Amino acid sequence: MATYSAWLVILLVSYPPRLIVAECDPNRTPELHDEAKLHQDVLCAYNSNYRPVKDHKSTVTVKIRFALKYISFDSLEETFNLHSWVAMSWKDEFLTWTPSDYGGIKEIQVESHEIWTPRMALFNADASLYPSDSIYTTCLLDSDGTVTCVPHMVHSGICRTSLRRWPYDVQNCSFYFGSWMHTGQQVNFTFYNTRPIVLDDYQNGPGWKLLNVTNEFLPGAYTCCPNSSYPMLKYTFMMKREAGGPAAIVVIPSMVIVLLTLISQFLDIKDYTRLFLICFSLFGHFMFLTEIGYDIPKHSSDTPIILLFVRDSMLVTLTSIFVTLLLMSLRKRVVPAPTWVVSLNRVVNSGPGKYVVFTEFDPSESNDIKVLTGESVSDANIDEKARISADWLQFANVLNSFVFIVTFIVYFILVCVYIPKDD
Incomplete structure (x- = not known):
């Protein structure tokens, strides 16, 4: 029985069944509707x-x-x-x-x-x-x-x-x-x-x-x-x-670095905290420009005004660093203040300008009133050094307040002009 089945399979493979297809008459034309x-x-x-x-x-x-x-x-x-x-x-x-x-x-x-x-x-x-x-x-x-x-x-x-x-x-x-x-x-x-x-x-x-x-x-x-x-x-x-995504990446960080620069001008200059913070703000400007450079198209017919804002903000922050170094230098002065400095202090304290001066640096650790050696110093010399230190500190307060007001006005103008708004 097995031999018969094997022969049947061989026959089917060798001679497969063929479909009978009717040949088409070459002279026949299809009927067109x-x-x-x-x-x-x-x-x-x-x-x-x-x-x-x-x-x-x-x-x-x-x-x-x-x-x-x-x-x-x-x-x-x-x-x-x-x-x-x-x-x-x-x-x-x-x-x-x-x-x-x-x-x-x-x-x-x-x-x-x-x-x-x-x-x-x-x-x-x-x-x-x-x-x-x-x-x-x-x-x-x-x-x-x-x-x-x-x-x-x-x-x-x-x-x-x-x-x-x-x-x-x-x-x-x-x-x-x-x-x-x-x-x-x-x-x-x-x-x-x-x-x-x-x-x-x-x-x-x-x-x-x-x-x-x-x-x-x-x-x-x-x-x-x-x-x-x-x-x-x-x-x-x-x-x-x-602009939801780009605004979160560009506009909001721009306002943050502005606040860092303004807040640093409230800090005292007797230590290096203010200098470190404002230097960090300047470093943040560079990092910010590097990051947003991948998102802002740089080759166009006109420059995005947000880049102009960051550029000018860097200049303001750099100026604040120089002002901070100047204030630190004024605080350490031991020579008597010039007449115009004393006159300026007197005019500011006696007029409405005293309401503008809002900073007051702490003179407690000033080198001008410390006795660094064991030598005996008279009370008159101590009073004289305290007066000289007070003149310079008062002038530093006036200068710092003036710089803060100018910086605030400059940033206000920059924000109004250069920060784009959603209409």
Whole structure:
């Protein structure tokens, strides 16, 4: 029995069953229904290389409607990508028929490569990419010759960015569409009468929010060509950066380093705490510039004002370091103060300026009133040294208060001018 089964398997492998297929008669022609006959008759002897007009002086009017789907914008490379469904409609004088001759069919579908289609070019396209102006889709053809194509198209163009108010910047990017070679008298691009721009299914791209889209028809009349025109369709996209993340990285730390510089001017100068804090603030400026350098676009038509704020804040902090060193030097003076210093102290203490002087450095550990040796010193000498030290300390208080007020005013102006705000 086993031998019989083995032979059966060998026979099945050697002679597999074959399907019986009826041979087709080469003279047999397929039966065409009305739609197939219509396709055959309409496209018979059709030439898609020329404009679909019977009179070469006639103009082909192409209506355009953009249904926006998605937008991506790269501010570093200054490239703007637009994903959309582009509805195109025009009339082809060679693609007409009488519906009653074909079973009442009023419209059919044809492939775009089988018929003439307008070549709409983007004039400010990104040259690094292949700017194809051909469409490949299925079009709807009416009996009166009206052709409607809705291809999915991606346009990549150049958009010059303005980053002065980064990260709360608003960008205006414009696209210019038209025929690359045909004049307006040959192919005239225009908008749909209703809803030339559709935003029903639009989704914002990463980091940007679309505020508004406007369209404008440019007649394209030039002095070089008085008898011809080259019209263009202009679309302007207004976009706002989603600044929540960049603001947390840039704007808030900018205010923190400002507070460090201001707070340091309240500290006493008898030890090095104030000097250490203000030097740390200066170091923070350098670290801050290094970190935000990866986030702020550095190559643009204008400089972000937040960088100008950090630059000026560094200068203010460096000035505060020099002032701190000067105050530490004044505190250690042992020579009598000049007359103008004493007069200034007297004027400030006797007038309304005393309400402005809010700092008071502690003289308890001043070297001017310490007896560092075992030598006997008279009370008169101690009083004289105390008076000299008091004059210099009072002058240091006046100078420090003045510097703080000036620093506060400077920072207030810098914040109002250079810190961008979300409108």
